[in-house]
Amino acid sequence: MTPTRPPSPELQALFLDFERELDREKGLVGQMKALPSGARWASALAFALVVPGYALFFAPRPDLATHPALPFLGLTLLFGMALWVALWLALRSPERPAISGARLGSWLAPSALLALLVAALPEASATHAAAAGGGALGFWSSALSCFTSGLAWGLPIAALLAVLDRASTAPFELSLPSASAGLLVGALGLHLHCPIVDPAHLFAGHTGLLLPWIALAVLLRRRWRRKGTSRALPLYERP
Amino acid sequence: MLTDEELMRAYVAGDRMAFRELFERYAPALLRMARRDLRQPEDAHDLVQQTFLQLHRARADFREGARVRPWVFTIAMNLKRQYFRTKGRRPEAPLVLEGADDPKATTGDPETPLIVSSVRRAVEELPAAQREVIELHWFEDLPFAEVAEVLGASQSAVKVRAHRGYQRLKARLGGDSDVTDASLRVYANWRSES
Numbered sequence: 001m002t003p004t005r006p007p008s009p010e011l012q013a014l015f016l017d018f019e020r021e022l023d024r025e026k027g028l029v030g031q032m033k034a035l036p037s038g039a040r041w042a043s044a045l046a047f048a049l050v051v052p053g054y055a056l057f058f059a060p061r062p063d064l065a066t067h068p069a070l071p072f073l074g075l076t077l078l079f080g081m082a083l084w085v086a087l088w089l090a091l092r093s094p095e096r097p098a099i100s101g102a103r104l105g106s107w108l109a110p111s112a113l114l115a116l117l118v119a120a121l122p123e124a125s126a127t128h129a130a131a132a133g134g135g136a137l138g139f140w141s142s143a144l145s146c147f148t149s150g151l152a153w154g155l156p157i158a159a160l161l162a163v164l165d166r167a168s169t170a171p172f173e174l175s176l177p178s179a180s181a182g183l184l185v186g187a188l189g190l191h192l193h194c195p196i197v198d199p200a201h202l203f204a205g206h207t208g209l210l211l212p213w214i215a216l217a218v219l220l221r222r223r224w225r226r227k228g229t230s231r232a233l234p235l236y237e238r239p
Numbered sequence: 240m241l242t243d244e245e246l247m248r249a250y251v252a253g254d255r256m257a258f259r260e261l262f263e264r265y266a267p268a269l270l271r272m273a274r275r276d277l278r279q280p281e282d283a284h285d286l287v288q289q290t291f292l293q294l295h296r297a298r299a300d301f302r303e304g305a306r307v308r309p310w311v312f313t314i315a316m317n318l319k320r321q322y323f324r325t326k327g328r329r330p331e332a333p334l335v336l337e338g339a340d341d342p343k344a345t346t347g348d349p350e351t352p353l354i355v356s357s358v359r360r361a362v363e364e365l366p367a368a369q370r371e372v373i374e375l376h377w378f379e380d381l382p383f384a385e386v387a388e389v390l391g392a393s394q395s396a397v398k399v400r401a402h403r404g405y406q407r408l409k410a411r412l413g414g415d416s417d418v419t420d421a422s423l424r425v426y427a428n429w430r431s432e433s
Contacts, residue, residue, distance in 0.1 A: 007263050007267075015262050015266070021292055021297060033296045034295070094313075094318075094390040095300070095309075097392075163315075167321075
């Protein structure tokens with residue numbers, strides 16, 4: 001493809017705008033978005049494993065030694081696979097064909113929701129004597145504690161993915177896959193850390209994490225939509 | 240003259256002017272495509288800027304064997320889809336044909352505005368999957384292999400979509416292959432000149 005004529009004044013002005021945009025990309029966020037995909041993957045994966053690693057090695061659930069291995073490993077694997085899907089979708093580069101909203105949902109929803117729902121089933125963890133039934137704290141205290149911990153554990157990875165997202169049209173745009181990764185890291189951390197197996201606690205404190213993540217993704221999207229993503233100056237306003 | 244890929248490699252190596260050259264090669268076609276579909280001039284400008292911004296962000300992944308043109312069009316198509324997903328609607332046919340009153344665009348055959356208008360409407364009535372293939376192959380001159388790369392589909396699937404789209408256009412434009420081909424050529428010329 002070769003230029004057939006000199007660039008029009010409109011295109012020249014557009015390029016000047018674009019150069020200003022490029023200058024803004026010299027900041028840390030811009031540099032992180034421009035990292036090679038391998039480096040983006042490695043940093044996201046390392047970051048995503050911090051919370052589960054910490055929970056498993058430094059603050060494991062007290063009933064870990066007596067927990068039935070098969071359901072525990074199966075559920076951990078389920079969370080891991082769902083997290084992998086979310087990371088893969090969140091880090092997908094824009095020069096690759098986009099995945100439609102329907103397909104995105106069909107990949108994310110079964111993996112993430114299945115992991116969350118299975119984790120909340122009593123059969124997944126309440127079959128051994130050492131499990132803490134309702135916990136030592138009251139219902140609301142323990143549920144709130146897990147809820148806030150799970151949320152706080154997921155926020156850093158979601159923020160990192162929003163920064164690494166090359167396809168974002170706003171400086172900080174939380175995509176559905178990034179929010180799902182945050183949700184799953186928090187829920188996986190809770191699965192490895194919390195010994196309470198009361199179904200009501202699991203639904204309120206663990207599966208309930210779905211609500212703030214959905215709300216956060218919707219709110220952030222609305223905010224950017226209201227502000228508008230258009231950063232190109234209308235030509236009639238150009239000095 | 241350097242190829243697109245040589246320019247991209249030069250840009251990755253730090254030659255900023257190489258990116259300007261790429262911009263000058265691709266921005267006109269992208270702006271035409273965006274202006275036709277997005278209607279609002281500032282949205283069309285934004286799409287072009289975002290396309291090059293995302294190309295700039297992805298430059299570290301540009302490896303030997305990669306091709307610039309499918310990258311550019313893939314990014315632009317993704318952004319266009321994202322735009323309509325956000326706006327929640329498909330492109331609408333304009334009531335007044337843009338550029339039809341532009342003397343440059345309508346010199347020669349006085350029937351050109353009419354042909355352009357009817358082809359444009361026919362194209363916009365195509366299902367999105369067929370319209371994308373027709374636009375990229377017929378109007379942006381991308382071979383089927385590159386169209387397949389841009390849309391993330393197999394070449395055979397793209398050819399099937401192109402064939403079905405062409406059949407619909409033919410039915411809409413009178414049912415004759417020669418007339419359809421001639422009309423599409425007139426429309427393609429008008430697009431490249433407007």
